Amino acid sequence: MARETPREPAPPTAGGRTPFLSRRWVRVVGGALIPVALLVIWQLTSTSGAFTSSQLPTPTMVVEAAVDLAQRGLLGLYVAISTQRVLIGFAIGAALGLAFGAVVGLSRLGDILFSPTLGAIRAVPSLAWVPLLILWFRIGEDSKIILIAIGAFFPVYTTVAAALRHVDRQLVEAGRAFGLGGVRLFTTVQLPSVLPAVISGLRLALAQAWLFLVAAELIASSMGLGFLLSDSQNNGRTDRLFLAIILLAILGKLTDSLVGLFERWANRRWA
Structure with a gap:
């Protein structure tokens, strides 16, 4: 019942050949x-x-x-710790963003109650949260994960809320005609109809999660890639500084690819 259709591979040409730019090896080499x-x-x-x-x-x-x-056992540890923080914070922030986005996007009352406050909170810079979170939760995992969750929350909330406001009313009425309502209507009709916006929000949220991770680890951490950045700068180890930046880029791309896999699954499941 959703309006969007999954992206299919480019069809073969009249001669039965796949277009040159759609061939896998061309994409790999070009990238x-x-x-x-x-x-x-x-x-x-x-x-x-x-x-x-x-x-x-x-x-x-x-x-x-x-x-x-790596020989000292630090490289794998730093990568694992930072990745774990990002994934947990991203999952929490994205789930809350989806929930609040649905409330604001589908309910006029929810829009009136939450939009002004969340809009103001969204304007607060990431570093402004750090001293407050340290004061409340000390220098531990909780403060870092909460900061990452804040970073992941707003891209999902903003894109989902905006997209749900423009769901085709005829599509919703058709769902109701089939006896759907409440959560079932949302998961069966409304959410699939805004699937591209949700995926875009998740990608933005994941990028924000990595940004907020670095902000947290730069100031209040003794392990992780953000700590490696700060420690390398303080000790004049530019080689390790470049290493941390490269690892953040690689990990960001890998986790973004996970969202791409989810997009393919969601397209098969809903679209």
Whole structure:
């Protein structure tokens, strides 16, 4: 009953061949071109003498820093801790964002009650929450996860609320004609009809979760990639600084791919 249809692979051409740009190997090779080019430029720039090694370490130095941390048992620990914090905070924030987005998007009363307050809270910078959360929850996992959840909440809440306000009324009436109402109407008709907006909100929320993770770990942590950033800066270890940035980029892309897998499953399930 949803209006959206799942994205299908590009159909074969008249000769029965898959379009060139739709071939898997073309997408893989094309996606690797810019990273490889950046790596080459980085290597050439770092060895040209224009920068010192403390300003711009070579890729080899960054790899050696990764190996050193891995041998000491810290690299895997930092990655695991940061990833766990992001996933837990993201799950909590996204679930609350979906719930409040549904209330505000589907209920005029909910819109009147919650929109002004949530709009004001959304404008508060992430770093402004840190001292308050430390005061209330101390320097522990709770304060970090709550901060990440705050970051993940607003993208989902905003996109879901805005999308649900524009659900086709005829589609809703058709669902009610089939005896659907309340939660069943929401999960069967209204939510699937705004599935693209929900996925976009989840992607934005995941990116925000990583941003808020760094904000939390930079100030109040003794482990994690944010701590690695701060500690590397304080000790002049630019190689580890680059390593932390690269790991955050890779982990961000990997977790975004998980949302992509969820999108495919949701399209098969609802669309």
